[in-house]
Amino acid sequence: MNLKLQKKRSVKNDFWKDTKLFVNGKEVPWGEQATVFREQSNTVSIKKTGAKELMAIHLSNENDLDLVLNPLSGDWVSPVEGVYNWEVNASRAKSGWDSLIFVIREDAKPRVHDIRVISPRFVDEVKEIQVDGKPYPAKGIVFLRGVQRTLSVIYNEDSPMRGYPTTLTTTVFPPLKPGDMQVSGWGLDRWNVTGKNNSGPVNLDLAAEQMVGMTLEGSRVLSPNMNGEVDLLVNGTPIPPDGATMNAGQFYEVSAVHKNGNAMEGIPLSLEVVTDTGNKPEDFRSEPTLGAPTVDHLWNLKVANSTAGIYKLKLANDVGMTDLVSPSIILLPAPLKPMFMALIGGQYQELPQWPIWVKVPAGFYLFTIEARYPDRSPVVGAFVKMDNPADPEKPLTGTTGTNGRKIFPVSLLPGVYDITAVATAQTPGREEYPVRLRLEAGGAESEG
Incomplete structure (x- = not known):
């Protein structure tokens, strides 16, 4: 920057005494930083x-901001009723520091005033928002009540x-109430924020002058719990x-029902046993899978048919709340259904149970006992x-195979039979489930 100042007599009295600087209509005390905005015309007045x-006015242009003055930099301006006016425009989308150098033609002593050049939009100046020193979460902050x-x-x-x-302010939504958010701190670029009393959604609003x-x-x-x-x-x-109590072998719908409006909406929860x-x-089998976070807060849970005992359900989270653990649940084993089966036409079919009579010719038979759970899966x-x-x-005696069947070879002589079969579950209680068959074997022999 080259200043071509005419060496003339100094102004008898200090010219700058009793002068006032205004930027965009706001008085800026000498020595304090002024602000001009990109993408708009800024007024500077003395x-x-x-x-x-x-x-x-001359510009230092130390940071290559390419500010443009009107009247141009270095052009002499006459006051109008004691007021000097310029317009300042930023010609590129770049923020930074610059200096306005005010020069009086009759005095070789300039007056220098620093200015910040910024975007009119706060977001353009921000590199990152951090929460507790970490990047701002994409889905917002979870404030646990009472935790700063x-x-x-x-x-x-x-x-x-x-x-x-x-400034940082908050906008709360029900069930939150005014006063449930407390903001304190430095007031320039860092704040302490605490939620209290109620749960609910909240927006954080960052603002700066103009x-x-x-x-x-x-x-x-x-809530922290x-x-x-x-x-x-x-x-x-x-x-x-x-x-x-719950019964093994059955599906149960497990759900987490929200207490405070939509405060928990979108928070991943996982179901554990x-x-x-x-x-x-x-x-235990579940959809979604046990331990896998889901925002739906709904699970279909099934327990293995052969299981019995005591357990609890736990809802876990990753936002710092104390997990929810249910009271104890007694798991009752799934009841077995033993059946006498007959192979008819290449397929097994259940025979009628007592007291209905089943009539067959005398002869050799493969008695088939089939045991199934209520969901029809084999025991x-x-x-x-x-x-x-x-x-x-x-x-x-014997045990059922992978198809749930046990086959006994039996020879039937002519006569009447009352046959009972008992299937015993492989559970701690070893519950017994009987089935009866009334059978009349006729005189003609047969194999089946």
Whole structure:
């Protein structure tokens, strides 16, 4: 920058005494930083009652901001009723520091004033928002009631926003109420934020003077304990405090029902099983998978048919809330259904049970006992004991195979038989399930 100043007599009195600087209509005390905005015309005025001297502005242009003055840099300007006026425009989308150098034609002593050049939009100056020193979560901040979080603004490297007065306010939505958010701190680029009293959604609003603010949406306030936010239901009913019973082999709908409007909406929760006695985690099957986070908060849970015991359900989260653990649930084993089966036309069909008579010719037969659970899946490994029509003193015994069947070869003489078979579940209680068959064997012999 070259200043061509005419060496003339100095102004008798200090010209700058009683002069006032205005930028965009706002008085800026000498020595304090002024602000001009990109993408708009900024007015710079010097006011001094009775001034008649010529004045010019030069730009330091130290950061290549390419500011444009009107009148042009170095052009002498006459006051109008004691007011000197210029327009300042930023010709490129770049922020930074510059200096306005005011020169009086009759005095070789210039006056230098620093200016920050920034975007009219707050978001353009921001590199990153941090929460507790980490990047701002894409889905917003979870404020656990009573737990302080620290929000910081990290500006772009070339931004002169550091130290520019900035405010953080909150906009709350029901069930949150005014006063449930507390904001305190430095007030420039870092604040402490705490939620209290209630749960619900909240937006964070960053604003700076004469700038379009920046709203951070999607944050929420939650209870530090999950049982303050959801009820755990099984088939639409809460689990009583003294516990409940469930039957193995059946599907149950497990759901987390929100207590505080939509405060928990979108928070991933996972369902887990805490086993106590008689069962293992692998005995349980769920959709979605146990332990896998889901935002739907709904699971279809099934327990292996052969399982019995005591367990608890746990809802886990990754936002810092204390997990919810249900009261104890007693798991009853699935009842078995043993059946006498006959192979007819290449397919097994169930025979009528007592007291209905089944009539067959006398002869050799393969008696088939089939055991199934209520969902029709086969019972594998059930102990079966069947009356022996040929020798009542020697019952027939065995265990069911992978198809749930146990086959006993029996020769039937002509006569009437009342045959009982008992299937015993392989559970701690070893429950027994009987089935009876009334059979009349005629005189003609047969094989079947």
